[in-house]
Amino acid sequence: xxxxxxxxxxxxxxxxxxxxxxxxxxxxxxxxxxxxxxxxxxxxxxxxxxxxxxxxxxxxxxxxxxxxxxxxxxxxxxxxxxxxxxxxxxxxxxxxxxxxxxxxxxxxxxxxxxxxxxxxxxxxxxxxxxxxxxxxxxxxxxxxxxxxxxxxxxxxxxxxxxxxxxxxxxxxxxxxxxxxxxxxxxxxxxxxxxxxxxxxxxxxxxxxxxxxxxxxxxxxxxxxxxxxxxxxxxxxxxxxxxxxxxxxxxxxxxxxxxxxxxxxxxxxxxxxxxxxxxxxxxxxxxxxxxxxxxxxxxxxxxxxxxxxxxxxxxxxxxxxxxxxxxxxxxxxxxxxxxxxxxxxxxxxxxxxxxxxxxxxxxxxxxxxxxxxxxxxxxxxxxxxxxxxxxxxxxxxxxxxxxxxxxxxxxxxxxxxxxxxxxxxxxxxxxxxxxxxxxxxxxxxxxxxxxxxxxxxxxxxxxxxxxxxxxxxxxxxxxxxxxxxxxxxxxxxxxxxxxxxxxxxxxxxxxxxxxxxxxxxxxxxxxxxxxxxxx
Numbered sequence: 276x277x278x279x280x281x282x283x284x285x286x287x288x289x290x291x292x293x294x295x296x297x298x299x300x301x302x303x304x305x306x307x308x309x310x311x312x313x314x315x316x317x318x319x320x321x322x323x324x325x326x327x328x329x330x331x332x333x334x335x336x337x338x339x340x341x342x343x344x345x346x347x348x349x350x351x352x353x354x355x356x357x358x359x360x361x362x363x364x365x366x367x368x369x370x371x372x373x374x375x376x377x378x379x380x381x382x383x384x385x386x387x388x389x390x391x392x393x394x395x396x397x398x399x400x401x402x403x404x405x406x407x408x409x410x411x412x413x414x415x416x417x418x419x420x421x422x423x424x425x426x427x428x429x430x431x432x433x434x435x436x437x438x439x440x441x442x443x444x445x446x447x448x449x450x451x452x453x454x455x456x457x458x459x460x461x462x463x464x465x466x467x468x469x470x471x472x473x474x475x476x477x478x479x480x481x482x483x484x485x486x487x488x489x490x491x492x493x494x495x496x497x498x499x500x501x502x503x504x505x506x507x508x509x510x511x512x513x514x515x516x517x518x519x520x521x522x523x524x525x526x527x528x529x530x531x532x533x534x535x536x537x538x539x540x541x542x543x544x545x546x547x548x549x550x551x552x553x554x555x556x557x558x559x560x561x562x563x564x565x566x567x568x569x570x571x572x573x574x575x576x577x578x579x580x581x582x583x584x585x586x587x588x589x590x591x592x593x594x595x596x597x598x599x600x601x602x603x604x605x606x607x608x609x610x611x612x613x614x615x616x617x618x619x620x621x622x623x624x625x626x627x628x629x630x631x632x633x634x635x636x637x638x639x640x641x642x643x644x645x646x647x648x649x650x651x652x653x654x655x656x657x658x659x660x661x662x663x664x665x666x667x668x669x670x671x672x673x674x675x676x677x678x679x680x681x682x683x684x685x686x687x688x689x690x691x692x693x694x695x696x697x698x699x700x701x702x703x704x705x706x707x708x709x710x711x712x713x714x715x716x717x718x719x720x721x722x723x724x725x726x727x728x729x730x731x732x733x734x735x736x737x738x739x740x741x742x743x744x745x746x747x748x749x750x751x752x753x754x755x756x757x758x759x760x761x762x763x764x765x766x767x768x769x770x771x772x773x774x775x776x777x778x779x780x781x782x783x784x785x786x787x788x789x790x791x792x793x794x795x796x797x798x799x800x801x802x803x804x805x806x807x808x809x
Contacts, residue, residue, distance in 0.1 A: 279484035280509040282477060284553040284565060289439040289456065290469055290586045293365055294357055296451035297436070297469070298581035302621065303612035304368070304425040305375070306716065311365050312372035313715035318342050318453055319358045326351055333449075340707065340767025345449035346457075353457045367429045374399035375609070378406070378418065379718040386416035407607075419607035426620050433468040440465065440508055444555045448764035452581070463504045465494065469590060470622035478591030481564065484513070514553065514565055522804070525669050527697070529801040530562045532762045533583055533675060533755035535699065539666060542640055543568045546575045546662070546673055547583040548592065551761040558760055559799040564592070572637070574599040577675035578647060578659035579614055580712070580731075582757060582766045586621070593622060600635065600642065602660035603628040609716055611656045629660060632691065641665040645688050649678025652709035652729040663692050669805060670694070672746060676701040676731075676755055679738040685745050697805065698748040700739050701755030702780040703768070706732030735775075736782040743787060750803075751787045753780045753796040 290297035292307070295315055300306040322329050322344045332343040344354070362369065377399050386394060391408040398406060405425060406418045425431060441462040456462070467473055473493045480490065487509055497505060520526050520538040528536040533547040545567070553563035574596050577583055589596075601614035618626045629635060629644045636642075647659040662673045672695040679685065709729040710717065733755070734742075743751060756776060757766030770777050780796050787794035 277486040277488060278511055280480070280487045280511055281482075281484045281513060282480040283442060283508055283510050284481060284514055284563070285443050285555040286508045287439070287441050287443050287552070288474060288477065288587065288591050289441070290590055291437045291439055291456055291464075293361055293435045294437075294455045294457065296456065297586050298451070299579050299584050299586075299612070299614070299617055300581075302469075303422070303617050304371070304428070304430040305420050305422070305609050306612050308368040308371040308430060309375065309609070309715040311361065311368050314342070314452070315455075316358065316361060316369075318344065319354050319361070319455075322354050323351055323358070336769065339769060340450055340452075340711070342453050345454045350457055354455075357455060357457070364435055365432070367432065370401055371430050374402045376718050378402060382408070382416040382418070383719065386410070388414045391416070417608075420609070422607050422613050422616055426616060431620070433470070434466070436468040437464055437466050438469075438474065439463065440505070442508065443552055446551075446557050446559075446760035446763070450767050451764050452767075461504070463501055463508075468621075469586070470620070472622075474590050474622075475594040479594055480509075481591075482514075482516070482569075484511075517565065517568060519568060525666060525805040527671075527803040527805065528562055528566065529752075529754065529797045529803075530566075531759040531799065532757055532766065533577065533701065535673070535754070536562075536567065537664065537666070537671070538568065542572050542638055542666070543570065544573045544575060544640075544642075544664065545571050547577055547675070547755075548574060548588045549582065549585045549762065549765070550588045551759070561759065561761070561800045564588075567592070567595075569595060571596050572598065573642070575642065575662050575673070576601045576614065577661065577673065578602065578650075579612070579656075580676075582755075582762065583675070584614075585765065589623075590621070596623070596625065598625050598627055599623055600627045600629050602644065602647075602658045603630050605655060605657035608655060610654045610713060611658055614658050631660065632688075639667050643692060645672070645674075645692070646684055647675060647677045648680045648684065650676040650706065650731055650733055652713060652731060654709075654713065663688075663695070665692075669696055671697045672699070672742075672748070674698065674700045674734075674742060676703060676733040678704075678732050678734050679741045682741040682745065685742060689745050694747040696748060697750045697752070697803075698742060698746060699752050699754050700742060700783075701733040702735065702739055702753050702776055702783065703733045703756055704735040704738075704776050704779050705774075706730040733776075735779040736786070739779075739783045740786060743783075743792070748792065750793040750805075751783070752794070752801075752803075753784065756780070756796065756798075758798055 326349045329343040332338040333345040521540045526538040532549045534549045535546045537544040553565045604613040605611040615626045634643045643663040645661040647661045664671045708726045757768035784794045
C-alpha cells in the first residue's frame with residue numbers, strides 16, 4: 276500500500292498571468308489589457324535598456340515599490356524572451372488597450388454634448404458591442420464595458436494563467452507588481468488556469484494526506500527534473516491538526532495586515548485574507564493557514580487592492596470557503612471592475628455582492644456594508660466597503676483603509692447601527708500617488724501636482740479619532756499597516772518609528788488609552804477574546 280503524503284506547509288502556490296504575479300487588475304479583462312501595455316511592457320523595456328539601473332534602484336529604500344525588476348544577476352535574455360512571448364500570447368489584450376486609448380481620445384476631441392448615437396460607428400472595431408457610450412450629467416463623455424461579455428471574449432485568455440510551486444524559507448520576495456517570475460531551478464511552473472480543481476486538491480493536502488500517485492495523475496506529462504521537483508513538495512510528516520474553537524467568547528485572531536479571523540463555536544468569518552506560511556524561518560511570530568478552521572463560513576473582501584485580495588492565499592483556501600462577500604462595483608467602468616465576475620471566472624461559485632447599508636443575516640450574525648471613503652484617489656470606484664459585523668449583541672467595525680473625509684457620513688451610519696464594541700482602523704495615511712496603482716488606466720494627461728495630491732491614503736490621527744468619537748468603541752486596533760515582513764512584497768511598505776503613519780497611529784493609540792479605551796497597533800499575530808453581551 277502506498278504511503279500517504281501531505282503537501283509541505285511552506286509550499287507556495289503562486290498564481291501568475293503571463294509570468295506576472297496575479298492580482299485582480301490583471302485578471303479583469305479591461306484593466307488587465309491596460310496593465311499589460313502600460314506596466315508590464317514598459318517595465319520590461321526599461322529593464323532591457325539598463326539592467327544595471329534596475330539593480331541599483333532596488334537597493335535604494337526610497338525606490339521600494341517602484342517599477343524596477345529585482346534580480347540578483349542580469350536576466351536580460353530571459354526578460355527579452357518574456358517580452359516576445361507577451362507580444363505573441365497577449366496580442367489581443369495589447370490591441371484592446373490601444374483601442375481603448377483611441378476611443379478616449381476620440382470622445383475627448385469630438386463629443387461636445389451632442390447625441391452619441393453616431394459615434395458608435397467610430398468605435399474601434401474590436402470594441403464594438405462591448406461598450407456603451409455615455410455622458411455624465413455635466414456633459415463629460417465616457418463609456419462603460421459590458422464586462423460579462425469581455426470574460427467570454429478573446430480578451431480573457433485563461434491559457435496565460437499558470438501557477439508556480441516553490442518552497443519558501445524566509446519572508447523575502449521581490450515586489451510583486453514589478454518583477455515577473457522567471458524560470459528558476461527550484462520553481463515548478465504548471466500551465467494550469469486558476470479555476471482548475473487541481474489547486475483545490477493540492478490545497479487540501481496541507482491537512483489531508485493522500486497517495487502521491489493520486490495527485491500526480493491530475494497533472495500532465497513532466498520531465499524527470501520536473502517530476503523530481505514536484506515530488507519534493509510532499510512529505511509523510513503530519514502537522515498539528517486545527518483545534519476547533521469551542522469557547523463562549525468571541526475570538527478574534529490577527530494574521531497580519533488587514534486579515535482578521537472572527538470565531539465563535541458556531542461561525543467563522545475571515546476578512547481580507549493575506550496569510551503567511553508555517554514551517555519556515557520568519558523574523559516575526561505569526562499565525563499561518565494551519566490556524567484556520569476546516570470551514571470558513573464567510574470571507575469578507577473590503578476593496579480591490581492587491582494587498583486585500585491576495586489570490587495566493589485565496590485560491591488554496593477555495594475548497595473550504597462557503598461564501599465570499601464582495602462590494603458591488605460601479606457597473607462596467609474601467610477603473611472599477613466587478614469583483615463578483617472576477618471571482619466567478621477563477622472558480623469561486625459562492626460570491627455574494629453587498630452594497631452600502633445592505634445587510635446579510637445568518638444564524639445570530641449580521642453583516643452590514645458601511646461606506647468606504649478615500650484611499651482611491653478620488654476615482655469613481657464603488658467596489659470598496661467597510662463592514663459592520665454583529666454577533667449576538669457584540670459589534671465590530673472594520674474600517675479598512677477608509678480615510679474619513681466627511682465625518683457626518685459616519686454620524687448618519689452610527690444612527691443606523693449604533694455604537695460598536697471594537698473598531699479596526701487602517702492608518703497608512705501617506706499613501707502612494709494616484710498613478711502608482713491606477714496609472715496604466717489613465718490616458719488623459721495628469722499633472723505631477725495633481726497626481727501627488729490624489730493619494731492612496733488612509734486615516735491620520737485626526738480623521739481616525741472622528742470614528743472613535745462617533746462610534747464610542749471600548750477597544751480600538753490599528754491594522755492594515757503592511758508592516759509584517761511577509762507583506763512587504765505586496766505592500767511595498769517599510770516604516771520606521773519616524774514614519775508619519777507610525778507617528779499618527781501612535782498619537783491615536785495614546786489618545787484612546789487616555790480615555791480608558793483599550794488600544795494598540797497590531798503586528799505579527801494577536802489573539803483577542805471578547806465576552807458576548809447579555
